[in-house]
Amino acid sequence: MIAWTGKKTVEGIAYAADVLFLSYLAFKEFLSPARRGRSEVSKAVTRQLLLIGVDALPVVGAMALMLGLIVIIQAGLVLPQVGADAFLAHVIVVTIIRELGPLLTAFIVIWRSGTVMCTELGFMRVDQEIAALEAMGIHVIGLLVMPRMVGAIVSMVCLTVYFDLVAVIGGFVVAKIALTIPFAAYLTEIEKALSMADVLITVIKSSLFGLAIAVICCHHGLSVGSAMAEVPQQATGALLNTVAVCLILDIVVSISFYL
């Protein structure tokens, strides 16, 4: 048991070190882009922004609308019963903007794009496409990992803001059928409850989630050897680890800023 625990701990540390090192290399590429391949890297970043961000708008919007509707209806019906109807805006800010917005958006991005990143790179490894890029003197981190990292971070921030807006405003518009609160009063309360710190922390959280999703999924994809069977195994590992890391990051950021 002790040996197993020790082995797993060493493996965990090695895994974290590998992921952090890949993040460092991708950031290094971003901050000091090589003279070569700028146009190809720019095209790759644009493609990732489309795939991760723009293509996710319908599903993120639908999820946000449904979540906003549920939270607003429940809070709007229950809070007046305990004489706390003045706290509706606070409940929405805390549950949707601070916590569920970034987290659920991250889960959607993991589900839609994280698995795609991992399997795409995995199949590229199996098909020797990555070896071919290296043989042509093309920097794999610069062309494959860094664009995914930039695409995931920018998309996560934009999608989270979009999620929050749809959930808070769209959710209320739909919930208006069941509630009697005027829309203008609702918006004024939200504005009062929402601080600059909430917005900033949401941006920090979503950026960290985007970074974690891209780097962990790329790491798993690049870890595929030569067998096709390794691709789904790595994709499953990437999915589980990314969800776990996002939850841990969420707890760490929330404790650091709100406690």
Added chain:
Amino acid sequence: MMSEAVITLDHVSASEGNQVRVDDFSLTVRRGEAVALVGSSISGKGVALQLCAGLEAPESGSVRILGVNPAAASEEEMLHLRRRVGFAFVKPALLSALNVFDNVALPLRYHAIFPEATIHDRVMARLAECGVEGLRDRFPAGLAMGDARLVAMARAMALDAEILCVDEALFGMDADELVRFRKIVENYRKQRTVTLVATFSAPTRLFAMMDRLVLIRNGRVVADCPPAEASRVADPMVRDFVTT
């Protein structure tokens, strides 16, 4: 007068896991030569080819490619070397998201050497050289294996490589594609500007176009001779192989 050596493997050994793939392997390839590395699929010729291209690092011995020792080269020197050595893998390894034209243009665009108009002309010239210019707008998923391999060769040569390494040259090629590959080899043999190193697992009439056959067994060179002399090699396996 003998031309300069462009590839020198000197008593090189390399292994994969616990398995030794090449052992005390020495080979010199001169500029403009066409060399066939011949052996069974587990002979170690694929690793030898990767060592010739600087894609694999030896555990012992020394490698020099176009005057560069890959083990001691800086990142910039390696990048320059990669542009001078083209490598066509067994699998075509074309990027599935790009069409044939963009696949061949990728190294030219990435290294940003030429304007787009020049890139277009060079890509079309390479595709025509390999007999696949009609496939320029097709995506890799829709290509036959042999066509995809010829496109991969066009891409490997896109940067005007001085050395072309082709792994399992006959793999996946039908009769028509073999004719096109033969023309590529003939063209390079005429020009004498490109050094060709290719691996083969089976005897072929293409051997007659090569300057040398290097027969490999268990990671060691068992014969290194012109094709015409291979049938006179004492080793019975070599004799059987080249006369089959």
